[in-house]
Amino acid sequence: MKKLLYGILFLFILIPQAFSQINKPVVDLILPTETAELEYISKKLSKSNSFNIKTYINVLPREDNRGDLLIIVSDKLLPLMDTDSYSAKFAFYVNSLNFKNKNFKKSTALFSDQPIHRQLLLLSHIFDKKIIIGIPYHNEFYKILLMNESKNFNNLEFLIVKTESNDIRAVNKIIQNSDVLLATPESKIYNSQTIRSILLSSYRHQTAVIGPNEGFVTAGALASVATSSDQYIDELMIMMEEYIETNSLPESKYPKNFIVKINKNVAESLGIMISSEQQLLKEMKDD
Amino acid sequence: MNISHYFKTNTIFKQILIAVLSPALILFLALFGYSLFARLNDAVQSQNELATRIAENIAAVSELAIISGNDSQLLDIMASALDSDITSITIFNAESGHHLVLNNNQNNSSEHKEITVPIIQHSIPLEDSITGENISDITEKQIGTVSIKQSRDKLQKLQKQIIKVSSFIAFISILVCICFAWFISRRFSRPLAEINTLTKNITAGNFYKQIRNIKPGELGELQSHVNNMAKSIEKQQQELKDNLQNLFLAKEEADKANSAKSQFLATMTHELRTPLNGALGMMQLLSNTKLNGEQNHYLLIARESSELLLNIVNNILDFSEIEKGELQLQENYFDISAIFNNLLTPLSYEAKKKGLEFTTYIDPQLNGISVLGDDVRIRQILLNLVANAVKFTQQGNVAITLNAKELSSNRAILELNVSDTGIGISEKDQQIIFDSFRQADGSHRRRYGGSGLGLAIVRRLCDLMNADILLTSAENTGSTFTVRWSCTYQVGCNLEHHTQQDETILVGKAVLIVEDNPVNQLLVSKILRRWGMTTVTANNGVEALIAVEKQHFDIILMDLQMPIMDGFEATQAIRNLSQHRQTPIIALTANNFKDDSDYCFRVGMNDFLSKPVSLTNLKEKISFWLSKSLGTSLSESVDKRPE
Missing domain, CATH: 3.40.50.360 (Flavodoxin domain)
Structure with a gap:
């Protein structure tokens, strides 16, 4: 009897399971x-x-x-x-x-990649004064995107310059002429080979680098938004x-949720007073 | 050069010095060479490293400046790196292809070293946080080079300083090492050298310089041992010297005493023989006169007593001569069997008188053989032994045998046996029987008389002749003396034939008798006159010279010891006279010493006769010399004839 009861219970558990597997x-x-x-x-x-x-x-x-x-x-x-x-x-x-x-x-x-808007938002929360943002680009898509975004950020002055791939001198020039370098996810400009020179140059000219992802922050960028x-x-x-x-496909999209990553050492080196990652994230979300 | 030979021939000091110094120097030179080489090498390396570091630093710092093409920044970097030691820095920019050179005006050294390092564009790995992928490939790219010309001046200066300091240290170390080795070898070798000198001094007999500075340790012990040895040797030597001196003094005294004794004996015997000669001569003459039976008997006893006394005196004389070592054996061939016959006849009479059987046997091989030796001494040996045998035998027999054994064609062994059946000699006494002045038993002397010199003389004569003498004897049974000696022989007798001389040669010849003793003078002149000679006497040399100048003499008999002028002087003077150069001069003396006879012949005498002169001997000698001078004068006359 007891065995029978166990058998029935077993069936009750397994059968729906098997059905769900099939569907x-x-x-x-x-x-x-x-x-x-x-x-x-x-x-x-x-x-x-x-x-x-x-x-x-x-x-x-x-x-x-x-x-x-x-x-x-x-x-x-x-x-x-x-x-x-x-x-x-x-x-x-x-x-x-x-x-x-x-x-x-x-x-x-x-x-x-994170949407440029989100990076710009982070920028505007880190720096409270008006600053010049240097943005070298290779793909024209970024130029258009940035031109559009510039209208949303009044406290930011945009320096958008077309740059050939691996042209560090051009990037250096932008660094010299701006307060913050906003790095796009363009690997033709930002890669392992160029990043050292770019970062070295930015320290020399006291220019902070933002973005494009968490790896850059580890390498020496000041901050970036990222998704875990x-x-x-x-x-x-x-x-x-x-x-x-x-049964209908959703639109392609950027990740909706994100976190903020800060390199504290770089901030100290550059003499930038910066809030904590959580504080910044909260401020950005409240905005 | 042979190193080990060189090492062996060096002094101990040098050897120790070499032994201490050479390993230290080898070790030192090896370490010095190694450290100097290492230090120089290190200097070069550190200079190179310095230059490389500078170049690498420049390369690292200039990476961004090269990338950004910032020449002014590059110049700043180069200027900051410029050192007094660096003559120039060149940066080559691979992207732009141009060189940037900065020269150091302060340093224009011609010699330099160039070091080039690449300028690398470094990369940082950028990992994606989710996929773990690298955003792009990690390749390091050379974007230029940094060349540094480094002057060698500083290096050379450094190297010079290293060599200078190292050499100074090396020099000081070697100096210290040498001083130390010197000190050690001196410490070891000095005590040895001192011991060496001391032992040399000891060998040379100089004991006064001892080692004063005794070192501690084993060498010091050795030094003090050597010192002690020197002291004890010195002490022993001193003792030895003292003993020798004492001995020498004792010997001198003994010699003196001995010589005094000998002198006394010689004088005494001379003094005894002279009167004895007189007495005997006179008794001889007396026996030729008419005497009755009683007188003859007394005379015989007197003669026998005198002859016995003379015999004793002669024995003493012989013995003293032997003791003094003055007795020398004569060597001439003689017929030993004739000696036997002549000598033993009187003794056989004596034996027969005592009722003893007396037998003699001579090996028939000895017939017609003459042997080399001193006949007088052999006669003496025989006489002593046989006389003893007869004397100590009361009954039984005395047997004398002479055997010969041929060794080679001219050598033979002669063996004389004298055996008797007398009182014999105990074994204990056989040991002392040959000693001088000893008879086997003191009581014998009282019973048998005699000086006790006979066997002692026999023994010594045997020693002189290299003859063995053996005694086998038992008490109350008898004794046998055996004398065995080896001698040269020849066939045929070489006897002096003048014994057979015709007495007629003496008749009418003139004789000069030089003699200070009137008894002897009388005796000799009486005898000679009886032989038909004419005699002239002289009492001394001077008288003799006067006589020879006055008159011709056929022969001169010369005593040696005389007052005014002695025999030697007189002879020399006579020989200086032309008419007496050839005249035979015969010495007559009681002195029986060899020195005298030698001297006689040296001064020009022809012969020598010892007193007491037996008549037979005198007759023989005179006859011999007369016949000889006759012969020469005859031959002279024959030689003259053809003229």
């Missing part, structure tokens, strides 16, 4: 490499009740083994988006410009669930 869409998650951070993302995604995750590294699964949805991570895997095997494709943590240039069908993205892994995953899951429920 859930299968998601193929392609990671660029195996790192602890990426593994954490994969694990967290697999906990979702809305879909089942299959994780691959660097390549798509065989065609007969492919799932319903595709998630690629980072710009490196963007070419994999060019496939018709999936009903919907999610580009996670990719550069907004790179993604927009490709025009993939049945696809949406969560960008790795958890925040990214949460947003991605929301986007996924939205699609599974509504």
